Amino acid sequence: xxxxxxxxxxxxxxxxxxxxxxxxxxxxxxxxxxxxxxxxxxxxxxxxxxxxxxxxxxxxxxxxxxxxxxxxxxxxxxxxxxxxxxxxxxxxxxxxxxxxxxxxxxxxxxxxxxxxxxxxxxxxxxxxxxxxxxxxxxxxxxxxxxxxxxxxxxxxxxxxxxxxxxxxxxxxxxxxxxxxxxxxxxxxxxxxxxxxxxxxxxxxxxxxxxxxxxxxxxxxxxxxxxxxxxxxxxxxxxxxxxxxxxxxxxxxxxxxxxxxxxxxxxxxxxxxxxxxxxxxxxxxxxxxxxxxxxxxxxxxxxxxxxxxxxxxxxxxxxxxxxxxxxxxx
Amino acid sequence: xxxxxxxxxxxxxxxxxxxxxxxxxxxxxxxxxxxxxxxxxxxxxxxxxxxxxxxxxxxxxxxxxxxxxxxxxxxxxxxxxxxxxxxxxxxxxxxxxxxxxxxxxxxxxxxxxxxxxxxxxxxxxxxxxxxxxxxxxxxxxxxxxxxxxxxxxxxxxxxxxxxxxxxxxxxxxxxxxxxxxxxxxxxxxxxxxxxxxxxxxxxxxxxxxxxxxxxxxxxxxxxxxxxxxxxxxxxxxxxxxxxxxxxxxxx
Numbered sequence: 024x025x026x027x028x029x030x031x032x033x034x035x036x037x038x039x040x041x042x043x044x045x046x047x048x049x050x051x052x053x054x055x056x057x058x059x060x061x062x063x064x065x066x067x068x069x070x071x072x073x074x075x076x077x078x079x080x081x082x083x084x085x086x087x088x089x090x091x092x093x094x095x096x097x098x099x100x101x102x103x104x105x106x107x108x109x110x111x112x113x114x115x116x117x118x119x120x121x122x123x124x125x126x127x128x129x130x131x132x133x134x135x136x137x138x139x140x141x142x143x144x145x146x147x148x149x150x151x152x153x154x155x156x157x158x159x160x161x162x163x164x165x166x167x168x169x170x171x172x173x174x175x176x177x178x179x180x181x182x183x184x185x186x187x188x189x190x191x192x193x194x195x196x197x198x199x200x201x202x203x204x205x206x207x208x209x210x211x212x213x214x215x216x217x218x219x220x221x222x223x224x225x226x227x228x229x230x231x232x233x234x235x236x237x238x239x240x241x242x243x244x245x246x247x248x249x250x251x252x253x254x255x256x257x258x259x260x261x262x263x264x265x266x267x268x269x270x271x272x273x274x275x276x277x278x279x280x281x282x283x284x285x286x287x288x289x290x291x292x293x294x295x296x297x298x299x300x301x302x303x304x305x306x307x308x309x310x311x312x313x314x315x316x317x318x319x320x321x322x323x324x325x326x327x328x329x330x331x332x333x334x335x336x337x338x339x340x341x342x343x344x345x346x347x348x349x350x351x352x
Numbered sequence: 353x354x355x356x357x358x359x360x361x362x363x364x365x366x367x368x369x370x371x372x373x374x375x376x377x378x379x380x381x382x383x384x385x386x387x388x389x390x391x392x393x394x395x396x397x398x399x400x401x402x403x404x405x406x407x408x409x410x411x412x413x414x415x416x417x418x419x420x421x422x423x424x425x426x427x428x429x430x431x432x433x434x435x436x437x438x439x440x441x442x443x444x445x446x447x448x449x450x451x452x453x454x455x456x457x458x459x460x461x462x463x464x465x466x467x468x469x470x471x472x473x474x475x476x477x478x479x480x481x482x483x484x485x486x487x488x489x490x491x492x493x494x495x496x497x498x499x500x501x502x503x504x505x506x507x508x509x510x511x512x513x514x515x516x517x518x519x520x521x522x523x524x525x526x527x528x529x530x531x532x533x534x535x536x537x538x539x540x541x542x543x544x545x546x547x548x549x550x551x552x553x554x555x556x557x558x559x560x561x562x563x564x565x566x567x568x569x570x571x572x573x574x575x576x577x578x579x580x581x582x583x584x585x586x587x588x589x590x591x592x593x594x595x596x597x598x599x600x601x602x603x
Contacts, residue, residue, distance in 0.1 A: 324467070327552075338415065339472050346430035350465050 024142070027084035027109070029073060029099075030092045031242050032116045032269070034262050037135060038088070039186055040154035041144025046084055047182035049217035049238070051076045052333040061102050062095075067303045068332040069215050070095045077107050086110035086142060088135075091118070092274040093306050112138055119276045120267055128267070132259040151258040152251070157186045159249040164193040166243060172203045173232045175222045178239050206231045207351040210290050211239075213299035214272075214307055218334050221299070224341050228348040235289055236299065237272065244270035273306040286314060287321065294351045295324040297344075302331045324350055355409045356398065357597025358423065359432065360391050360416025363452030363479070364564065366594040367394040369402050370602065377402035378591050387419035395422075409601040413593055424601070432596030434458050434465045437560045439595050440586030445556040448546060448575070448583075449592070450565035452479045457550040467553045475514040477545030479565045485538045488518050489531060496535055500570035503536035517541065536570070543574035550579065559583045562592040 026038045027048045035045035050072025057078040058071045076082050087109050089100035097113075104111035115131050117124035136146045161181065168174050177196045181189035209225065212235040216222075225232055234240050247265040252258040271282040290296050296318050300307050315325045326347045328340065354376075359366045360383065368378040379397045383390050391412065399405060412420035413432040420426070429449075437447040438460070447458040454472035458465055475481050486493045507529050511517040517538075524534050542565075559581050565571055566589035576583050586592055 327469075336472075339470075342415070342428050342430070343468075343470060346428040346465070346468060349428060349431045350468075 024086065024144075025084040027082060027087040028090075029069070029087075029096060030090040030116075031237050031272075032090045032092060032266060032275075033088050033114065034132060034135070034266060035186075036151070036154045036158050036262060037132065037139065037146060037259075038144075039157070040146045040151040040258075041136070041139035041142070042150070043086075043139070043142070043144050044185050047238075047242075048073045048076070048082060048084070048087070049179070049183075049215070050332040051079075051081065052218065054333065061106060062099070065303055066095050066098075067214075067301045068330075069301055069304075070099045072332045074099060074103065077103065077109070084109060086112065088112045088114055090114050090116040092116065092272070093304075095303075095305075110142065116266075118274065120271075120281075121278050125263055125267065129259055129263050132262055136255065136259070146255055146258075148252070148254050148258075151255055154186075155249060155252065155258060155261065157190065161186055161190050161193065162243040162245060164190060164197065168193055168197055168200060169240060169243075171197075171200045173222070173234060173239065174200065175239055176219050178242060179217055179219065182238070182242060203231045207294040207348065208233060208292065209347075209351075210234065210286075210293040210296045211236060211299050212286060212289075212296060213237075214301050214304050216299055216330065218332070220337055221330075221334070221340065224337065224344050225297075228341075228344045229352070230344075230348060233289065233293055235270070235286060241270040241272060246270070273310045282310070283314060283317065287317060290318055290321065290323055293323065295326065295347060297347065298325065298327045300327065300329055302329050353409075353602065354404065354407045355411070355598050355601035356395060356407045357432070357594040357599070357601060358391055358395060358410065358412045358414075358420055359429065359591070359594035359597055360387055360412065360414040360420060361429075361451055361593070362415055362454065364590070365390045365394045365414075365416070366591045367391075367398040368591050368594040368598045369398050369404075369407065370595075370598040373599075373602065375595065378588070378594065380590055383416070387416035388421060391416065391420040392422070411597040411601040413597040427597060427600045429593050430456065430458055430468050430470075431465055432593045432600065433562055434460050434596065435599050436592035436594070436596030437562060437586065438463060439599060440588075440592065441558060441560050441584050443558045444560040444584070446550070446553075446559045447592075448550060448559060448561050450477070450479055450542075450546065450561070450563040450571070452564065454478055455546055455549065455563075457546070457553055457555075459553040459556065469549050469552045471545075471549055474512075476512050476517070477542055477549065479563065481514050481517070481542055482538065482565065482568070482571075484514055484518055485521055485535075488521050489525075489535065491531075491535070496538070497568035497570040499532050500536040500539050500574075503532040504530070505533055505536070506540045507533045507537035509534075509537045509541040512545070536574075539568075539570045539574040540578070542571065543578040546575060547578040555579060555581070557581055561585050562589045564590045566590075 038045040058075040412423035417426040456470040
């Protein structure tokens with residue numbers, strides 16, 4: 024069984040340990056039509072576009088896990104459950120990430136493991152140990168690949184694959200990858216962007232890329248080294264650690280402003296920062312004015328690109344990206 | 353040194369020839385669906401007018417810039433408008449360009465583009481808005497500015513969308529509003545859209561208005577009221593981008 028998910032706070036390791044294949048769901052590049060009967064047009068097009076594909080029968084997934092990340096995805100979970108034959112599970116990932124929420128998240132993972140069991144998948148010490156190891160390996164390899172040169176095609180593909188195939192695929196890319204050339208370095212920050220043409224526009228303009236994108240670097244940046252586990256319980260504790268220390272996103276609240284610190288640190292060696300934001304994405308847009316101000320105080324040039332999926336005009340994006348290059352070059 | 357700047361926009365193509373930094377000839381023509389041909393045509397006409405047959409360097413800009421295969425290189429219209437505006441008005445700090453189907457605001461620091469915003473998703477706040485309204489009122493686009501000057505008050509146009517605004521204009525006519533007042537309202541509607549976009553960057557004087565719409569005096573005044581600042585208009589507002597391109601060709 025394939026288990027779909029939209030948010031990188033989904034503990035795919037547990038899904039895989041239960042014998043299922045976690046598959047990331049992306050918006051498609053066709054006009055959104057069927058979904059408009061269920062979700063208003065001022066909801067983000069990642070949510071609408073993903074649901075459109077579900078309604079069209081394009082998704083080979085039999086269950087979907089939601090994580091309560093943003094308002095739109097929370098509501099999408101209910102809509103998805105009522106309007107498709109897929110199983111839907113709501114994992115209550117805490118939005119406040121601190122000491123108090125650790126136990127809570129641990130119990131959520133226990134509940135999720137029980138549900139996976141009801142779905143016919145059994146998480147054992149052995150299967151969880153194996154799964155944690157495989158995902159660690161995949162994440163380390165992706166990190167290595169991106170250090171040489173960001174490969175958004177590979178990042179996208181591996182999210183739709185079985186983790187073993189994904190590791191093999193990244194291996195094949197690592198053999199071929201060549202270091203990026205010279206040019207101004209830009210940090211692209213935002214929610215998701217599975218449309219590879221966008222990254223290509225940046226490369227064609229002459230930029231060296233670095234990203235804080237949920238379908239890019241945030242997919243594989245966890246900051247918790249692999250640990251041998253003794254039991255499933257032990258594994259769940261490890262997952263709490265791993266997901267609490269993950270590259271942060273604005274749907275979560277941290278006691279120490281971790282999200283801003285993370286962005287400002289990433290931006291340090293960059294010449295400019297591009298906010299690649301999806302229209303109507305509240306978590307990211309609420310952060311934008313303050314982040315922009317802080318980045319400008321650091322002397323970074325900032326560009327806001329507002330996207331809506333499917334992307335209708337790449338040439339208009341190209342003009343903005345090339346103009347930003349001219350500003351920095 | 354003789355250089356050419358070619359600006360292939362959405363509605364018009366402009367070409368400017370500079371000889372040792374001075375404008376010697378320029379032309380503005382309508383764009384046809386074949387952008388390459390349009391670029392060749394406007395370039396040919398300018399050469400003929402100047403009585404020369406070749407130039408040292410050509411830079412293309414505008415939406416069609418990548419279709420000008422005979423250009424030596426391309427530069428975006430953002431950089432070109434900033435450079436062109438500085439050529440006409442060296443004290444320019446903000447450039448507002450209202451083109452045929454997009455509009456942009458560029459802030460300039462130390463003679464360079466510091467920040468920019470563009471609107472090209474929606475016809476409101478562009479020359480197209482004026483065209484649609486002119487045709488709804490059976491007026492020529494060139495007349496709109498003068499008609500707006502004769503208004504007693506500006507009719508409020510609330511719809512943001514161009515198509516809905518057109519229906520709104522028609523319903524204002526039906527309810528007996530004066531044409532002059534409606535036309536003034538149309539100018540205010542555009543000015544308020546542009547000002548909202550401009551506020552996303554720093555609007556510092558001198559503010560320079562470029563693009564074909566800058567020829568419309570009522571538009572200039574509506575924008576000045578909306579921004580609370582004086583606006584300067586270059587001698588030839590429509591060729592500012594092409595002049596910028598030609599200046600890039602010199603360097």
